[in-house]
Every structure is written in structure tokens, then in C-alpha cells.
Amino acid sequence: MARQVPAAAVHTVTALLALAPPALLYQIGWLTVSELSTDQLRAWAHQPLNADFIAVLGCAGAEALWVLLVAAVTDHALQYLAARLQWHCTLHLPGPLQALAAALLGTTAVTTAGALPAAAHDHTAADADPPPADRATPTRDAPAQPPPADPSLPRQGPTTASTTASAAPPPTTESARHASPPVLNRTSAHPPPHVSGEKVRVVAGDTLWELAAEHLGDATRWREIYTLNRGQHQANGYALTNPDTIHVGWKLTIPSHQATSAPAPPRPEPPAAGDSGPAAPEAKTTPSAPSAPHTSPAPQRSTPHTPALSTPAETTGATTSASHPERPHTQPYDETGIVLPARGWISIGLAAAIAAVATLLRLQRRRHVQLTFTTPASTTPRSAPVPPPLAHADAIGRRHLGLTSNDQQPAHPTMPAPIGVDGHGTEVSLFRLPGHGLAIRGDGAVPAARAILAAVLTTGAAETASTRPVVVTTADLLGQLLPADVPVVGLDPEGTTYDGERLVVLADTDAAVAHAEEEMTSRRRLLDTFDTTTIADVNARSDHAETPPPYVLLIEPATRHAGRVQAIATHRIALDLHPIVLGPHDGLPTVEITRDGTTRSDRPHSLHRVSTLSAGDLAAVLAMLTDAQARPEPGVEFDDPAAAGTPSVPTVEPCPVPPESPAALVHLRVLGPVTVTTAAGPVTTGMRSGSYMVLAVLAAHPAGRTLHQLTADLHPDVDPASAVKRVRTDITTARRVLRTASGHEEHMFIVFDPATGRYHLDPQTVTVDLWHMLTAINHATTSDNDEEVLAALRRATDLYAGDFAEGHDHPWAVDYATSYRHQILTAYARIAEILEPDHPDRAVAALERATDLDPVNEELYQRIMRIHGRQQRPDAVRRTLRRLEERLADLVDAEPSQATRRVAERQFPPAASRAGRAS
Template sequence: MPVQGWVSLGLAAAIATVAAILRLQRRRRAQLTFPTPASTTPQPAPVPPSLARVEGIGRRHLNRTGADYQPSGPAVPAPIGHGAGGAEISLFDLPGAGLALHGAGAVPAARAVLAATLATGAADTVDARPVVATTGDLLARLLPEGAPAIGLDPGGTTYDGERLIVLADTAAAVTHAEEEMISRRRLLNTLAADTIADLNARTDHAETQPPYVLLIEATDRHAGRLRAVATHRAALDLHPVIIGALNGLPTVEVDSDGAVTSQEPNPVRQLSTIGAADLAGVLGMLTDALARPEAGTDIDDPPAEPALASTEPGEPVPVQPRDGSALVQLRVLGPVTVTSDTGPIATGMRSGSYTALALLAAHPAGRTLDQLAAALHPDTDKDIAVKRVRTDITTTRRVLRAATGHDEPMFIVYDQTTGRYRLDPETVAVDLWQMLTAIDTANTADDDTAALAALRQAADLYGGDFADGHDRTWVVDYATAYRHQTLTVYARIAEVLEPDHPDQAVAALETAVELDPVNEELYQRIMRIHGRQHRPDAVRRTLRRLEERLADLGDAEPSQATRRVAERQLRPAAPTSRARP
């Protein structure tokens, strides 16, 4: 993979899971502002460019498509590499007393071990997520030179709660591991359990213990203490990982590409290896993705400063009314389909043709062959990918001509000036363009009646997530943008309807919640209407539903702002004073 090293499918899947959670957290925090943006521009990707391809491979490994409302991680926790036959190997399942890494690939492998361990359990509850203890000097060695230790708390000692514990030096780190060993042994004795695994399998206590990883550099001075900790590895779920050879711990020689050799039997054949920038990218993603208490944004509070519009210029969208004049109707909101006056067009279409049509719909100004090839076939040799794109375009033209009975239209036209292929808006009607046209009409309407009609048309045109069912990572970020535009449409519909039809306003917002069950502002808006209608039970039900939906995001909870909105709606209305007769 095109990172600085080699990444196993398990680690790629773990990174993809973190990216999915990060996208959901962004959707949760997204605000619904007016006028509604009418643009084909996608949401910014949450993954650093160097990890984008890794994420894409991880998504496909997990068979993940669509919105990823409930992301699930890889089957193997802390996936650090491959064994015989390509089987994924977990750090926690290694035999022996721990793992010592030696050789040119030791440090890159240690980075991957840290990334895999911290990414494990990102979608689980806090008590199931592994903990890593390391030193400040080693963390600085693993990260880019001069880079801040991303994710550390203001005191510079812990990362994301207590998941990455940074100690002053190796002696302090070993002492911390010894204290953890003693604490866990006492806990087992108190609760009459033999191992941490046995303890965690029980349901009669609240003392679940996560895996604990000690990541330090080899030192002869503390070798005896380290071996004592390592003796309890299996029983106490303590996992020493040492950079450098250390007597008493299984040592593997790691080449620069992650290939492993060992004098002792070892199931690992190749370890994942990543660069410093890639590790920093993973830590940054985890910092933003994992659940923590949040202030949030209160819908009733005036903004501290005007929201800044995106500086990224959007491509002009062809104005397309729904008059049925085009020869072909392309739907990309939902599963990609193509129809003509005689019905659906499917016979003869290649699978790549549908993805190409979706990408061109998202780029009305067109894409070059190289851009199409990179997006549609990222794992394929460039020349082969370009040939496939040409075949997809040629096939699409031939099938559409046959289906419509018109031999002259190109449907996908080539602009020699720009070197781009684009959809012909005269012959291809696109539901996305029609939706954005309706949104723009609503934004510029002179009165609420006209705006409401255009907003309803835009809502009707949204048939689901963009290119639903396609597994390319870029599809998700386009889908997020268009879904958010639709949420804003429904929120504006509710604002127009509420004065005279509050129940219809709630119904519009409930429809939006079905499209995005984690957006907090939608719930705030629903609770506010119920509060104005003096429905405290409905307010409580709405808050509970949000709590249940967010619990799937690694134990996330409603923000303080959302709880304040609920509290205001539940306060008894002040009695009105009456004049005495």
C-alpha cells in the first residue's frame, strides 16, 4: 500500500473503522444553516491523504458500503501483521511472554503496533479499549520530528482519557506496568478469578479490565523487572512490546518491509510498518473520533461569530427543471439507475459505467481521464485503469443510444479545451442537479409559499445516499454532503410549517432523523417544538432516542447544549398574572 511501509488488511480495516466513526461524529456535530448550500462539493475527507488508499482497502475488506451508521471493527483486535497463509495476527494472541522488535523495521513496526492497539475498540465502550503505556522520548521518536504529541491532554501525560499513558522515562514506565500488574492480581484474588479473561466474561461486577500494552525501548537495567511483568502476560492481559533485543522475551528481526525472521518459532511472517506521518495521522483521527463529553452547539444561542462560507469553489450546476425533456434520466441519489421513456436501462451496462456516471454527476464541469481512472480504479495500473474508463464510457454511449433510439447524442461529451469528459445536460437529466436547482430556487424565493414548494420538491428528489451500494471511499464524502443538504431542507420546511402546522413540522424533522439518526441539531429542533406545544413526555422520548443512537458511537452521549435544550422545554411555564376583578 502507498504508505511509508506495509499495512496488513486488519490494520487497514481498523483505520477504516476509525474513519467511519469520525465521519459519524462530524455528522453528529454538523449544524443546519440557511440558506441551504446548493453545491456538488463533497465534505472534506477525514483521512490524511497518505492513508486514503489504506482506508479504501480497509472498507472493502469489511464489505462496507453506504453511510456506516453502526461501524464495526476488524475481526482481530490489535492486528499487527500476517502469519502463515496470510492469516491476520493479533498482538494479544502471540505466544510467549511478549514481543521484542529488532532490526531496520523495528521502529516502523512499533508505530504500527501503537496504531493498531489504539484503533482497536474504537466503536466499543470505554472499558473495552486497550491501554498503552510508553515514554515521552519514545513517542517523540515514533512521531515526526518536532511534531506535537497529538491527542495528549493539556498536562501532556495522557492521550484520550487514559488510553495512551505517557511516562517520564523507561523506569517510570516499567514502574507503571508493575503497579498495573499488582492491581490486576489483587483484583483477581478479590473476585476469585484466575485470569483477566475469566473476569471480563463475568457479569456480576463492574471491574472490566482492558488489554494493557507496555511499549518501551530495550534496557538491560530494567530487564529483570520487565521479565517479571512479562511472566503474567497471559493471566493479566499485560503485553510488553520492546524495541530492541531483550533476553527472556521472544525477539523477531524485522526487515524494512516488515518481513520477520526469528530464531524461535513465531507465528508472525510479516509485521505492519508505517511512517511517522502516518502514525500522527492515525492519532489525529482518533483524537477527533472517540467519544468524550462535549459542550456542543445550542440551537437557541446566537452564534459567537458569523459562520464562514467554504472557500472551496463549487462547480456550476446545470439548471435542470423536472420537465422530462431529456432523453435519459440518471438517478444517483440512492442506487445508481438509468431510465428512458421506455423504462430502466440495464442490459449491456458495465458495473464501472454506473460508478463513472455517478462521479460525472458529482462533477458537472467534468473529469479528465486520469482523474476518472484514479477515482474509479485506484488499485489498478494507471494505463490499465485508463483503458477501463474508456471502455466504460464507450459502452455507456452505445447502450444509451440503443435504448433511446437516437444515434447522434454522445450523452458523455468530451471537451477538447479542458480535456474533460462530462455529462451532456441537454440529453441527461440528473436527480442531483434537479435537487440542487430546487434548493437554489428556495433560497431565492420571494415568499414562504414559493420557498416551501421548492423545498418539498428538493426533498422528494432525494432518494437516498449518493451512489448507494458502491464501495469507493470518495462516494461516502459526497453522500455526506448531499445528505446534509437534505437535512437542512427538512429543517427549513419545519421552520416554515411550525407556526400553523406544528405536527407537520415535527413530521418533517422526524423524516430527517431517519436519514441521519445522529445529527444532534435535528433532535434539538424536535424537542423545541414539543416544548412549545407543552408535550414534556415527547421531549423526554426524543432525548432518550438520541441517547440510544449515540451509544452506538463508542458510548457517546448528547452534548451539554442538547441537554440544556431539553431542560428548557421541561421547565414549567411561568403562570400568567391575572388582574383581580
């Protein structure tokens, strides 16, 4: 509460201060008072200037300066005490003294500004107005270094235990706070912000810098938020008095989005007392908490000057736009579905079904991968089996299914044929819709029919044949759903799969309806045979072999077939027959679908939004299903170079070569669970799970990753703005924890390169087990000495403690784990080749260790059977082949290839081989 001092008291104090010097002079006898006449005064005024007159003027001037000094000291003392005691006392000087003080202060400010070195005009905002750094508390003195243009640094996490967040530029060191000279600050003058009325709630990790960037579009406007909310008491009883600290739960008012231009002030004014805002910059910067520079307008000068540095956002954005014109995950995402690049929308259930097919396809490809030792090892993964348009759906689906990078089992989605969501966002299955079937029409009917076809065919991809639905459609309709250059055929046009055709393509609607009627008659007879009422009851029995799967009829409307279709629809629930008509049909529930998949219906319907696909996306799904189906395969014998061909070599990303005796401060392990170790031991506290994954991503990309690439890898299902904030926080946490654990505050460990906009691990301070493994493999590929090769490969296999980033469910790591697993399998195969002549049992042990890492690779089993055959062990050959059969049946519902069976047959003696063929 402010309290005003009466003017009379002020005048009295001023008079006493002014009379104190004459009284003292009179007391010591230096000043005497005598009676003066008019003639004496007139003579004194006309007398020439002499030494006594000058002495009197000097005394009068000294008295005035003394009064001014005492008044200023008293004023500052009162302001200090008022700020400390929450009691403000305002002291008003007399008018003449106020004018004199203003003139003196103005002259001093102008003189000081003119006396500053010319280099002061070249200071950037990084010197004058640093953004938030890693810490808000003083740290020990350290040598100054230029701050890097690291866009992660302004976004900082909380500085106290879950209740306080770092908010603004902090002081750096104690000595710098007291010893650094003032620097002219051209960015500290901000106009009063215009209030927009918007209030935001502070959450953990927020800063004024982040709030300004998120809500105002310009992080440098954080001062306006501070000015607008300074001194306002919050719900926890505290008020914003220091921009370095804001509390979780505070509600801060946001200025208007339109930034106001600052008018030129008529004269400089001193900063308000008690203002803790960072009005003056510091002369030193703590290396452990470098600040990111940002631009500030420079005055017009005729002489050349150093250009101001660009903001981190501008630097990163420019680099990213050049090398990565589009973010890999710009597709919107919510809790119910995702938007695909081709303007389609699919539910999370359909994305999970696509991810399950992709998982099965990866297992199938691993069966036939060639273990070629001549190709160089690299951190670059092999091409993913998922087409690029479906990569985002695969990533979201894997996250929904909870699959990890080292998951060796097929995925099993719980929702069959997920075609959309209801009004509450719950998945809706085609097989559980009410009514006798479904008729769809509208602008989105064709894209919805594509998604329905994909949802039905991806159901039960890793299940038994009784749960894999069959779709019957016409060639004309399928031609409308697929691109013009894609053949209108089923999933098994050659009839080679074990389960038969699941997409039956017939000539016309009449043939499709007739096929459905035959299926209806057959199923009705099956119900009569077992005296049951539904097909589900028949499939639940275990005393028969026939298990009819769900049957979907997808046709166009035809008036002359309406009665027959209605008859089929009547038995939908009992016979598990599901007619879908692409157009209006009087006897079926009809839903109108818009372009974005939302539905409109005259009657209440459980579908609120239906998944939609483009023609290209449907073709990609059907191609994945065709490749993932189990069928008899010819296979390849690993020692047949003509059949094996030349393996494709991916683009190699350079891998840092670790020194022989690494003196790195941090040891990062990404093969197996991600762990960090320093000289003091394992780092077990303080590190976020996201920080571990940032380190894993950067370990797999020694050349670095941009911020947008990191967010696409780690948070594909998160809003981009939130994902960027998370990655910034994870990087900051990793740096802080590594500095503390290693005891070296001067290192960054995760380095930002402004030239490329990429983050990368510092190979001088961080060593990675993956880099050591790949270096050892590459050394073995270039050596001609078997002893050196064997030693290098053993080093590599010892370093492989598990799959890459084991235990984490990030989809991006799947293909990396598969590639690094393949490289270590190649190393084991080469070890077995070297050991077999003198130590065949050790060679078999190395290969069996490799089969534990990848139980479906057929070349490993071929190598084991060849060694057993050369050692005359037919029983061991049979056991090896039987183990392969069991693993393929359990994982991919497949059988060994013809090439693998031929290898096994050649290892038996002639008599045993003939007996085996006869049996």
C-alpha cells in the same frame, strides 16, 4: 495445402490463348495465309509505313493485351477459388509477360499516386488506419462526423457472448465498404515483426490494440501482432484470419518490444489476396462508434500541411500532467497490504482499523454540523475527516470491511491489533503472538513501533471499554515516534473522555515498568478473587463490573530493568500484558525488521512482514483517535449565531441547470440506488455495475473527471493498468446500452473533452436527479417568497430517495453522500421554519423525517424540542431527548451535549424543571 501446376501446362494454355485470335480471323476469312518468298519479305520490310502495316501492328498489340487480360482474370479467379476451397494453385506467366505486367502495374501505381489530390497528403492516421471502435459489425448508414479524440474508444469489450473479443479496426457501413473511394494509406506498410518469444493468453475484453499497448507500449503496433499470428491454428480449432475477431483462450505471440523501422520498398506491391486486414480506410464513420485518431509519420513536404492529431494517450497524459501531476492512487497494492505515500506499508487489517476510526469520526462530526440555509448547494463534497496521507488506507479499509456509502453504523474489524502478516499473507495480531512478548530491532524497528502503536490504539474504537487496549510508554520513546512539532501527550491530555486515557505517557522507563508491575499485581488479585486463571475468563463473566482491557508496555531496552520486564512477560497470556521492547532483549523473541517491514529472525517466527508508518502518519492516526473519542461536550444551540460562527463554504463546482421541461433522452437517478430510465422504461439489462458507478461519479462532477481520477475513485485497490481497462470498458458499455435503450445511435451521452482530458455527462441528453435537487435548493435560497421557497424545497425533498449511490461500497462516495444528506437536512429545517407558525405538527413531521435520514444530528432534535415546548408538550420534549440519548449511545457511545440538554430544560414549566434538577 498448396499445389503447383506443371510448367508445360502453363505454356500450353498460354499458346492456346495466343493462337485463339488468329484462328478466329482465319475462320472468318479476314486473315489469309499464302506462301512467302525471301524477296517478298525483303520488299515488305523496306516498304514505307502504310495503313495496312499499322493495322497489322494494331492487331498484334490487341492480341497481346487480350492475352494479358485473360491471363490476369484467370489468375485472380484461381486465387479466389483457392482461398475459398483451401487449395492454392499457382499460375506462372511466361517471363516476358511477367516483365510487361510489372511495368504496367508500376506505371499505373505511380500515375495514380501522382493524380491523387494534394489534400490526400494531409490525411491523418485517423482516416487511414482507424483503431477499434464500439462495434465490429456493419451498421446502418449515418452521416459522417469527425471522430473525437476519446481515449476510451480504442479499448473495447467483447463483441460476442463471452468467447469473442473485438480486436482491430472494423468496417463501418455496408455502403461505405462498396462505395467509398480508396485513400492513400501511408501506415499500412509494416516490416515483419521480430519475435520476442512471449506469449499472452487472450481474456474477455482484450483487443489487439490493448495487447499492443500493454505489452509493447504502443497501441499502434497491433498490426505486428496480427501479422505474426495470422493463420496459426489455436486450441479451439480456429485461426487468426481477421484482426476484427480474436477468441478468449487464444495464445498469441508478442513481437519484440523494440519497434523496427520500415525500409522503403523498391516498388509498390499489391496486397495479398485474402488478407482481411484493414488495408484501406473507409470514407464514412458511424457516429455511434467513433474511432480515436493516432499519429502517423508524414512525408517531408515544402508546402504547409495540417499537423497530425496526437494520440489519445498523449492528449490525456499532457492534460493530466498539467492539472493532476500525480495520480491519486499510485500507491502499490496487493492482497496483504498497501504502500502509503510516505513510504510506509500497512497490512489490510490495519487499514481496516483506520477505516473504522474514520467511520466513527464521521458520525461524531455529523452530530454538530450546522444546518445553515444561506450557503449555496453544490455537488462539491465537504472536506473529509481523514487526513490526506491516510485517505488511501481509509478507502482500502472500507472496501475490506464492506461498508457502503449509506452505512449509518460504526464498523467492527474482527482482528485486534493487526501488526503484520505471516508467510501465507494471513493477518497476525499482537495479542496472539507466541512467546512472552516481542523485541524488535533493525532499520525498520522505529517505523514498525509506530505501526504497532497505531494498531493497538485503533483496536476496538467502536466497541466497549473492555476491548479498547491501553498503551503505556515513555515521553522519550513517543518523541522518537512522532514529528518534532507534535506535543508528546496522550489521547486525552485534559482527562475529559468517558473511557479515560488509553495512551499513558510516563517520564522514563523506570516509571513505565513500575506502572506495569502495579497493573500486574492488580490483575493477579482479580484472578484470585474470582478463582480464574486468565483475564479473558474474568471478562467473560457477567457478575462484576470490572473488565480489564489488554495492556501493552512499549519501552526501550534497559539492562537494569531486564529482570522486571521478564517477570511481567512471564504473565503475558494469563494477565493480558504485552511487553514490547524497541531494541534487543535476551528474554523476549527478537525480530529484525528491514526498512520495508520484512522480518529476519534466527528462530522461526510467525511474522513475515510488519506494518510500518512514518512519523506524520502516526500523528494523523492519533489525531483521528482524539477527535473520535466520546466526551462531554458543550455543544452549540442552533439559534446562537455567536457560538455557531460562520460555516465554511467549500469550493463550488458549477452544477448544470436542468430545463423546466426536460427533453433529455436519459434520466439518471443517483439519490438512492443508481438507476437509468429512458422513454421506453427502466434500463434493467446490459449495464455493468461499474458503468452505473461511472455515471454516478460523473453526476457528482458535472465539470467532468479525467481517466486517472475515475480510476482512483472507482478502483483504488486495483493495479492502475487494469483499472484503466475497467473504466474504459465501463464507459463503452454505458454508451452502448444508452444508445440502444434510447434508440439514438448518434449521441455519445458520456462526452470526452480533448482540451481538458475529462469525461462528462452530456446535459442535453442526460438529466440527473441530483442536479434537479440542488437547483431547487439554490432557487429557494435566492427567493424572498415563502410560497416559492416551500414549493422549491418540497421538490428537492421529493427527489431525495436515499443516500447518494446507495448500496455501493465505493469509498469515494461516502463524503459525497454525507454532503448531500446535509443539504437535504437543511431543506427540511427550512421547511419546518416556514410551516411552524400555522402548522406546527407538519413542521415536527418534517424534522422527524430528517432525523430518520441522520439520527445523530443534535440540531434537528433541538428544533423539535423547541416546537414541542412552544406547544406546551413537555412529554414530547422528554421523548425526543430520550430518543437522542438512545441513538447516540448505540452509534457513537456518546451523550447529548450540554447545549442540547439546556434547550430541553427550557421547554419544561418552572416547577417541572426544578423537580428534574432535584431528581
